[in-house]
Amino acid sequence: xxxxxxxxxxxxxxxxxxxxxxxxxxxxxxxxxxxxxxxxxxxxxxxxxxxxxxxxxxxxxxxxxxxxxxxxxxxxxxxxxxxxxxxxxxxxxxxxxxxxxxxxxxxxxxxxxxxxxxxxxxxxxxxxxxxxxxxxxxxxxxxxxxxxxxxxxxxxxxxxxxxxxxxxxxxxxxxxxxxxxxxxxxxxxxxxxxxxxxxxxxxxxxxxxxxxxxxxxxxxxxxxxxxxxxxxxxxxxxxxxxxxxxxxxxxxxxxxxxxxxxxxxxxxxxxxxxxxxxxxxxxxxxxxxxxxxxxxxxxxxxxxxxxxxxxxxxxxxxxxxxxxxxxxxxxxxxxxxxxxxxxxxxxxxxxxxxxxxxxxxxxxxxxxxxxxxxxxxxxxxxxxxxxxxxxxxxxxxxxxxxxxxxxxxxxxxxxxxxxxxxxxxxxxxxxxxxxxxxxxxxxxxxxxxxxxxxxxxxxxxxxxxxxxxxxxxxxxxxxxxxxxxxxxxxxxxxxxxxxxxxxxxxxxxxxxxxxxxxxxxxxxxxxxxxxxxxxxxxxxxxxxx
Amino acid sequence: xxxxxxxxxxxxxxxxxxxxxxxxxxxxxxxxxxxxxxxxxxxxxxxxxxxxxxxxxxxxxxxxxxxxxxxxxxxxxxxxxxxxxxxxxxxxxxxxxxxxxxxxxxxxxxxxxxxxxxxxxxxxxxxxxxxxxxxxxxxxxxxxxxxxxxxxxxxxxxxxxxxxxxxxxxxxxxxxxxxxxxxxxxxxxxxxxxxxxxxxxxxxxxxxxxxxxxxxxxxxxxxxxxxxxxxxxxxxxxxxxxxxxxxxxxxxxxxxxxxxxxxxxxxxxxxxxxxxxxxxxxxxxxxxxxxxxxxxxx
Numbered sequence: 010x011x012x013x014x015x016x017x018x019x020x021x022x023x024x025x026x027x028x029x030x031x032x033x034x035x036x037x038x039x040x041x042x043x044x045x046x047x048x049x050x051x052x053x054x055x056x057x058x059x060x061x062x063x064x065x066x067x068x069x070x071x072x073x074x075x076x077x078x079x080x081x082x083x084x085x086x087x088x089x090x091x092x093x094x095x096x097x098x099x100x101x102x103x104x105x106x107x108x109x110x111x112x113x114x115x116x117x118x119x120x121x122x123x124x125x126x127x128x129x130x131x132x133x134x135x136x137x138x139x140x141x142x143x144x145x146x147x148x149x150x151x152x153x154x155x156x157x158x159x160x161x162x163x164x165x166x167x168x169x170x171x172x173x174x175x176x177x178x179x180x181x182x183x184x185x186x187x188x189x190x191x192x193x194x195x196x197x198x199x200x201x202x203x204x205x206x207x208x209x210x211x212x213x214x215x216x217x218x219x220x221x222x223x224x225x226x227x228x229x230x231x232x233x234x235x236x237x238x239x240x241x242x243x244x245x246x247x248x249x250x251x252x253x254x255x256x257x258x259x260x261x262x263x264x265x266x267x268x269x270x271x272x273x274x275x276x277x278x279x280x281x282x283x284x285x286x287x288x289x290x291x292x293x294x295x296x297x298x299x300x301x302x303x304x305x306x307x308x309x310x311x312x313x314x315x316x317x318x319x320x321x322x323x324x325x326x327x328x329x330x331x332x333x334x335x336x337x338x339x340x341x342x343x344x345x346x347x348x349x350x351x352x353x354x355x356x357x358x359x360x361x362x363x364x365x366x367x368x369x370x371x372x373x374x375x376x377x378x379x380x381x382x383x384x385x386x387x388x389x390x391x392x393x394x395x396x397x398x399x400x401x402x403x404x405x406x407x408x409x410x411x412x413x414x415x416x417x418x419x420x421x422x423x424x425x426x427x428x429x430x431x432x433x434x435x436x437x438x439x440x441x442x443x444x445x446x447x448x449x450x451x452x453x454x455x456x457x458x459x460x461x462x463x464x465x466x467x468x469x470x471x472x473x474x475x476x477x478x479x480x481x482x483x484x485x486x487x488x489x490x491x492x493x494x495x496x497x498x499x500x501x502x503x504x505x506x507x508x509x510x511x512x513x514x515x516x517x518x519x520x521x522x523x524x525x526x527x528x529x530x531x532x533x534x535x536x537x538x539x540x541x542x543x544x545x546x547x548x549x550x551x552x553x554x
Numbered sequence: 555x556x557x558x559x560x561x562x563x564x565x566x567x568x569x570x571x572x573x574x575x576x577x578x579x580x581x582x583x584x585x586x587x588x589x590x591x592x593x594x595x596x597x598x599x600x601x602x603x604x605x606x607x608x609x610x611x612x613x614x615x616x617x618x619x620x621x622x623x624x625x626x627x628x629x630x631x632x633x634x635x636x637x638x639x640x641x642x643x644x645x646x647x648x649x650x651x652x653x654x655x656x657x658x659x660x661x662x663x664x665x666x667x668x669x670x671x672x673x674x675x676x677x678x679x680x681x682x683x684x685x686x687x688x689x690x691x692x693x694x695x696x697x698x699x700x701x702x703x704x705x706x707x708x709x710x711x712x713x714x715x716x717x718x719x720x721x722x723x724x725x726x727x728x729x730x731x732x733x734x735x736x737x738x739x740x741x742x743x744x745x746x747x748x749x750x751x752x753x754x755x756x757x758x759x760x761x762x763x764x765x766x767x768x769x770x771x772x773x774x775x776x777x778x779x780x781x782x783x784x785x786x787x788x789x790x791x792x793x794x795x796x797x798x799x800x801x802x803x804x805x806x807x808x809x810x811x812x813x814x815x816x817x818x819x820x821x822x823x824x825x826x827x828x829x830x831x832x833x834x835x836x837x838x839x840x841x842x843x844x845x846x847x848x849x850x851x852x
Contacts, residue, residue, distance in 0.1 A: 283635015307574055314566050381567035382560045396570055399577030406586055417577040421585035426616035429635040489725040506632040507733040507742065513626040514717025525589035527620065535715050
């Protein structure tokens with residue numbers, strides 16, 4: 010009895026410890042995470058949304074159209090939930106100034122990541138086993154790209170998290186009325202996160218049809234109108250609209266504008282296997298290839314082994330959740346592979362895939378260790394930590410720049426350079442670069458960026474507000490006159506190779522490298538030697554007759 | 555013999571442990587090992603002995619991109635995936651890569667290739683188009699070698715800043731190797747913005763002696779970015795060598811070629827650039843030198 014109680018405590022405390030550990034890792038030195046090109050849009054929007062929440066209660070102006078338009082016009086092409094999470098952190102910063110402004114937008118996303126880990130743990134523990142849940146949680150924590158996305162103020166992690174929670178609610182809803190009704194709420198949050206959420210209905214419907222096939226034939230109406238689906242019909246869209254005040258007025262026009270924006274999304278370049286793609290987009294297999302090369306090799310192997318070795322069909326309790334996992338993972342990445350959706354920026358656009366990959370990997374590792382007879386039974390789970398060592402080494406080595414992570418299968422960041430992948434994404438303002446300018450700039454100095462400088466006035470402004478960049482830095486458009494010139498090594502810009510050649514005579518004053526690969530190079534303007542120009546109009550004409 | 559149902563799990567266990575071990579070893583031996591920042595000396599010496607100024611070196615991949623800045627005197631092209639298709643237009647070029655030849659270069663059918671040197675994991679190959687007697691060089695390829703610059707503002711010789719020649723007091727008044735588009739086609743050449751005014755000039759002196767060119771031609775044009783649709787005066791160019799003289803005028807958005815027939819390949823010649831009004835005169839020019847391939851036809 011005593012043993013049973015202790016075991017229950019372990020079962021209850023372990024996910025909390027793992028989530029706490031994850032939250033600690035995500036927030037530790039989070040100010041050192043680079044600001045991405047799109048984060049600056051969302052940060053500014055989150056600031057406005059936070060101010061809307063803060064200022065609206067005076068005079069109860071929350072529903073006033075002018076008031077809404079003033080604060081919600083910013084970045085109205087994307088739904089609100091992720092930005093509301095960011096706004097929550099911003100409001101705490103605004104009221105209490107307990108952290109940097111740049112960090113304040115990120116903390117909400119990181120907190121959601123820790124909550125997602127709890128759901129992931131619960132899913133695997135209930136579906137498979139406690140140990141598998143621990144392994145799956147560790148696989149999720151040590152996914153370098155996902156780890157990065159859980160630390161930046163963008164929408165991608167949020168949609169991955171809410172899609173997983175939605176699938177979790179659906180699955181628990183098969184046996185619990187409470188979770189069945191929560192399914193619609195979770196789906197509403199996913200819809201309010203990003204446009205790829207609606208696709209996650211597909212694995213749910215397919216899974217439901219498979220496991221309820223007999224019921225569907227016998228009682229089709231009653232089976233279809235299960236509480237999960239009724240909840241989705243009742244709550245999801247209202248929640249989506251409720252969380253997005255921009256749609257409260259001129260609803261039809263603004264919703265249509267939102268849909269049309271994404272149907273006609275402008276092309277964004279991507280460098281893939283040595284070629285630049287935009288329109289047309291990269292080949293259909295590119296999302297899968299990017300997943301394989303940017304996910305730790307052992308994670309992919311364990312996930313594959315989990316499905317390959319174990320005979321799920323004989324284990325109906327575990328078969329159903331694993332089928333759901335496989336379907337959700339396939340749809341998350343398959344929508345980008347097989348639909349004419351834009352695809353760029355590594356694995357950012359299919360973050361919903363990764364929690365399911367972690368589930369599969371955790372289960373796979375558990376199956377292998379549980380069934381292998383090489384080690385004594387008592388010690389059979391002891392070597393589990395070995396599979397995490399390579400990725401932990403890489404993550405430590407890359408510091409906070411996990412968008413440069415590439416797996417062992419291609420040889421890390423260096424291998425990415427060898428095989429023609431982008432070694433970082435996109436127009437990042439690195440903390441190390443900001444620190445360099447902090448040390449270097451002694452007076453107000455214009456700094457220009459190439460091949461694409463247009464994001465840097467905004468990201469540098471956020472860094473300056475957060476006191477992470479010296480106020481002596483100011484952005485300049487003029488590459489010829491700027492005191493410093495920053496070349497970001499991004500092959501997706503067609504002019505990049507020419508720029509590298511153009512500046513070859515200049516001596517770099519700072520190079521930011523990861524795993525030996527230059528990501529950013531800074532050049533200082535050379536003053537011309539003092540040669541007095543002659544007065545004009547004294548030069549005889551050349552005789553050409 | 556029937557295998558135990560546990561055997562696949564044992565194999566998988568060993569496989570995972572070995573993969574993890576390999577991952578750790580490869581992290582320390584490869585991932586965090588520094589990339590070469592400069593050509594190994596053996597390679598550099600071999601290249602210098604085998605080549606002419608401006609000979610093109612393509613990098614097989616991005617790992618060697620630091621060579622571009624560490625050897626600015628060489629005409630090195632960063633390791634983009636399109637290099638093989640670009641190189642296919644040449645008659646003669648060099649390739650730097652790892653130990654094995656990249657498939658895209660090995661597949662260049664019309665070329666013979668041979669390894670020139672190998673050191674420290676870096677290989678230099680030479681590619682020659684079968685039967686091609688000449689290689690084309692451009693002065694912009696070896697910029698600033700073979701080139702001196704003066705202007706009406708600096709008649710005794712242009713000063714250098716950031717390795718470009720300063721020709722006037724404005725930031726855009728300089729001569730440098732740069733890229734422009736002409737009729738929608740991009741090319742790299744010498745960017746030489748005129749100073750503005752009939753009595754203001756920029757003068758390039760080109761010394762082609764090192765190339766021993768059999769044929770020479772002057773190429774020039776105002777880039778698409780400076781296309782005034784006829785609203786701007788043309789750039790006037792005068793090419794002279796001793797008594798020999800050619801006068802030319804630019805056409806907006808067009809890249810034109812003037813053969814330098816009768817010009818001696820062993821002596822310098824001058825190119826003087828004048829425009830009545832300098833606004834939007836995004837002028838580029840280059841000198842093409844058609845020289846026998848170093849080492850003869852292969």
